[in-house]
Every structure is written in structure tokens, then in C-alpha cells.
Amino acid sequence: SYELTQPPSVSVSPGQTARITCSGDALPKQYAYWYQQKPGQAPVLVIYKDSERPSGIPERFSGSSSGTTVTLTISGVQAEDEADYYCQSADSSGTYEVFGTGTKVTVL
């Protein structure tokens, strides 16, 4: 079955930049989405279609794509950005959705 691979954890100091990668063979063909999840809460969409930001999401969140890897960048990280982040996309046929393994962002 199709898989999306993320690093388990990323640590960053306040004001610095956090980058989270997500790798999958079908990413050149399918859009990627990014979700932020804080403990006890439902996920929140922070990036759609690789690099678009929903209204209400701070500008410090951005997304990019290159080949089989997509990247979520959080510039000027704030304490409130500490959370789990998941990428999501579809398999090459577009039939089955899949979530990445998840990355815990810790703000030092």
C-alpha cells in the first residue's frame, strides 16, 4: 500500500524556521495537504494543494513541492506552533487517501 514518510520529530527554537518533509512516490502527480493537530483536538488544515494557505492560517506557514517530496515550512516559529503535523495525499490513481506518519514539532 502507498505510504507517505515524515521525520518523527523536529525541534526548533522560537523565532527560527522549522521544515518538515513528506516523501511519497505519487507526490509528483497528486496534491499534498498539511494538517496541524494539538493534543485532544481535531486536525486543522494549514496548507492545501501543495502550497496554498487557507484563510485564517498565519503567513508563517508555507508549503512547497519538489519531485517526490513536499515540505511544510514554519518561519518564525512561535510556542503555539508546537503540535503534530501530518501530510496527506492520494495514491497515483486518486482513489485512496493516505496520511503521512506524522511529525512532532517541539519548540525549545
Next chain:
Amino acid sequence: EVQLVESGGGLVQPGGSLKLSCAASGFTFSGSAMHWVRQASGKGLEWVGRIRSKANSYATAYAASVKGRFTISRDDSKNTAYLQMNSLKTEDTAVYYCTTTVQISGMDVWGQGTTVTVSS
């Protein structure tokens, strides 16, 4: 207000069945695909499956881990999606979320989740 509200979770024995509901409001439910996503305690998100709209023939798709045991349906007259879970296993224990696309692209609206515990 756009809202999804799940219900129907609870404790069930292995091999048992449970049916979850997802009540939608504040958007055109009939035109939206509905997804179910689950999360075991301390684990990541797992896509369970989805049902598309009438315009897309109510097409369903399921993750391999639940195919043949779970069935997703919808009643557009009630603005409600369902997840029928049969032959439940202990590994199905999780918080189950329903989610959909309302304004843009991707899963931009989520319910609060309902907890399913499979245990003897």
C-alpha cells in the same frame, strides 16, 4: 456555522458491530464527499474510507485494513453520513473523525470525533 458532529461511539466486544453517524450542517452536504479518519491513542491519523456525492455515483473506497468489514453510507435527506463497522477487532480501537471539503480543497472541516473501544 459549518459543523460536523459524530455520534455512536462506545464499548463493543471483539467480533461485534457498531454504527457511527456524522451529522452535517451549514453547507451543501449532498454535494460533498465524506471521509472517515481514525486515530488510535498516541498514534497517527489513518484514513478509513470515503463516500462521494450522488453526482459521483456515491462511489466508496476503503483502506485495506477495514475493507470488507466497514461500510460507509449517506442519507442526503438527513445530511448524515454513516460508518457501519462489523467484525470489530481490538486494533479498531480509536477516535473516529468524519471530515469533508467545504470551502477550498483538502479536508477543511472536521468533527470533534467519537471514541470506539473494542475490548472484552
